[in-house]
Structures are given as structure tokens and as C-alpha cells.
Amino acid sequence: RKEVEQDPGPFNVPEGATVAFNCTYSNSASQSFFWYRQDCRKEPKLLMSVYSSGNEDGRFTAQLNRASQYISLLIRDSKLSDSATYLCVVKSYGQNFVFGPGTRLSVLP
Amino acid sequence: ETGVTQTPRHLVMGMTNKKSLKCEQHLGHNAMYWYKQSAKKPLELMFVYNFKEQTENNSVPSRFSPECPNSSHLFLHLHTLQPEDSALYLCASSQASTAGGSYEQYFGPGTRLTVT
Numbered sequence: 056r057k058e059v060e061q062d063p064g065p066f067n068v069p070e071g072a073t074v075a076f077n078c079t080y081s082n083s084a085s086q087s088f089f090w091y092r093q094d095c096r097k098e099p100k101l102l103m104s105v106y107s108s109g110n111e112d113g114r115f116t117a118q119l120n121r122a123s124q125y126i127s128l129l130i131r132d133s134k135l136s137d138s139a140t141y142l143c144v145v146k147s148y149g150q151n152f153v154f155g156p157g158t159r160l161s162v163l164p
Numbered sequence: 165e166t167g168v169t170q171t172p173r174h175l176v177m178g179m180t181n182k183k184s185l186k187c188e189q190h191l192g193h194n195a196m197y198w199y200k201q202s203a204k205k206p207l208e209l210m211f212v213y214n215f216k217e218q219t220e221n222n223s224v225p226s227r228f229s230p231e232c233p234n235s236s237h238l239f240l241h242l243h244t245l246q247p248e249d250s251a252l253y254l255c256a257s258s259q260a261s262t263a264g265g266s267y268e269q270y271f272g273p274g275t276r277l278t279v280t
Contacts, residue, residue, distance in 0.1 A: 087267050089268065089269075096252070096276075097273070097274075098254055098271040098272060098273050098274050099207070099254075099271050100271070101268050101269070101270065104268060142207075144269070146261075146267055148261050149261045150261070151197075151209060151212055151220060152197075152209075152258075152267075152269050154206060154207045155206075156206045157206065
């Protein structure tokens with residue numbers, strides 16, 4: 056089993072849609088969780104850290120379920136500019152960052 | 165954002181050349197990383213430095229040689245590369261795990277390398 060798995064995608068959604076991405080991780084000792092976005096041929100950029108109680112940043116909401124070892128990202132009112140690959144990243148203390156394979160999102164006009 | 169810079173941004177080299185990639189971070193971090201990303205593939209971790217000490221070498225061929233002279237600078241020396249080494253090479257930095265605090269990792273813009 057891979058350490059971090061994500062929805063295979065791609066997701067093709069119309070503008071204004073709500074879309075949710077799922078991510079599961081295998082290491083129960085994981086402590087830090089992040090969502091990054093990566094545009095085509097560009098570097099990954101931190102979208103948001105994921106906190107135990109869940110957190111929201113504008114149209115983006117991240118949730119963490121430690122019992123199920125599951126992280127989610129919800130994007131509301133999607134924009135064309137949200138088109139990118141979304142990477143789930145997990146870290147344990149003293150260990151390296153582990154990146155998921157990513158889920159590609161295309162928001163269509 | 166200029167927290168992590170990389171030079172050059174593009175590099176074309178022959179298989180017999182020797183070149184170096186440079187990374188510099190201005191975020192006060194003490195861990196630095198090299199990743200490789202081939203076309204349409206996930207990130208592959210290559211090397212990790214914590215407090216200037218190499219703590220990870222992810223089975224990387226010896227034709228790639230990292231150097232970390234201080235916590236702000238990281239180099240990747242390249243020699244006798246193969247065409248399959250063509251990829252985007254990304255540098256990143258973060259706080260080291262032992263340093264406490266948040267561990268967000270920040271990436272440079274990458275060097276797009278083509279080996280001919």
C-alpha cells in the first residue's frame with residue numbers, strides 16, 4: 056500500500072461547481088498534513104495546512120480524520136484559475152514529507 | 165514569491181558535460197531538499213539536508229552529487245548524465261523536524277533540465 060493515496064482523477068467540473076478531493080495515508084504516526092497545488096510545469100505551492108479541527112480559507116475547506124487516516128479538500132464555487140493538480144502531503148516527526156500522486160482538476164467554462 | 169530561488173531556470177547539457185544547479189532560501193529554514201519530477205510523474209525525493217548534514221539519499225545515482233555549504237544554500241552537481249535524467253529539478257526548504265514549529269515546505273521555481 057502506498058503511503059499516501061489520492062483520488063486518481065482527473066476531475067472535470069463546470070465553473071461554480073463544488074468539488075471534493077480525498078486523500079488517505081498509511082502511517083498512523085503522521086502529525087502534519089498539507090494540501091499543495093501544482094500548475095502545469097511549475098513548482099508545488101502550499102495551499103493550506105490541515106488542522107485537527109478542520110480549517111477554512113475562503114472557498115477552500117480542509118478536513119482531517121485521524122481515526123480513518125483520511126484528509127479531504129473541498130473547493131466551493133470553483134474558478135477557472137483553480138485548474139491545477141492538487142497534492143496531499145503528510146509528514147511524521149523526524150521523517151520526510153510524503154507526497155501523494157496528485158489529483159488533476161480542470162474547471163471548464 | 166522569492167523565498168526560495170533556483171538558478172538556472174533552464175539548462176541544456178550534453179551527456180559529457182558537468183554543470184551545477186544552485187538553490188538559495190531566504191526563509192531562515194534549516195532543512196533543504198532536492199526533488200526530481202519527470203513529465204506527468206509524481207515528485208521523487210532525492211536528497212535531504214538537516215542543519216547542513218545529509219540525512220537522506222534516496223538511492224540516487226552517483227552522477228548526481230549534492231552539496232550544502234550552509235543552511236541557506238544547496239547545490240546539485242551533475243556529471244555524465246543520461247537523457248532519462250531530463251526533468252524538472254525542484255529545491256525546497258522547511259524547518260527541520262527537531263527545530264519545532266510548523267513544517268510547511270516551500271519550493272523554488274525549479275530548473276528544467278534537458279540532457280541531449
